Amino acid sequence: MNLEFARKKMVQEQIVARGISDRRVIEAMLKIPRHIFVQEAMAAQAYMDSPLPIGEKQTISQPYMVALMTELLALKGTEKVLEIGTGSGYQTAILATLADRVYTAERIRPLALRARKCLDSLALFNVMLRINDSEGSPIGWEEEAPFDAIIVTAGAPSVPTVLTDQLAVGGRLVIPVGDQGEQRLARIEKKTDGTLEASASVGCRFVPLIGKQGW
Ligand code: SAM
Structure with missing residues (x-):
């Protein structure tokens, strides 16, 4: 099958048909x-x-999961976004298309290097990539905080406070939370008074988030 045709079919049947409605994400x-x-x-x-x-x-996430997590971030185009778990770089590319700047961190060097090449081949130069492969590297990117949106593409046992601390007022964090077999997507919004409002979305299955406040 022609790959462009396959992509259109994917968007129609897996994304739009399942209720993703943000035109920019589509x-x-x-x-x-x-x-x-x-x-x-x-x-x-x-x-x-x-x-x-x-x-x-490691895995590249299901297209629907990429679309859903991105929609939950509610990006308008002006945001500074943090992604934990670059993986293949596909989710990063979607974010870079929809936001102003993307900071993405990956702990496995060969994956990060391959992702960088793919992102450069699409001229997505608004992506800053960091390799967090040293033992005990903290989760996140504290020096660049605060972020308007944070997405974690690996599952955590609970919502890491190290990440909610790096969220701007009005910012959104989307993260799979649960045990290592199964999680639920959580969306956390930092309100103007600094409190956190959490809501739960669909069940999911992600590889583990490694590190302090992860596994
Ligand atoms: N979003 C990716 C994509 O589109 O290909 C999928 C990412 S994959 C499901 C999860 C990634 O998170 C893995 O590549 C893994 O190495 C990475 N990871 C796990 N813990 C991490 C951490 N503490 N910091 C950075 N990356 C981490």
């Missing part, structure tokens, strides 16, 4: 070629309705 998913972010031998499977292995025992 446009970004139509625009970004997901197949360049998977291993070459898997390009034909890139538009399937599932996560896929990307090496190093």
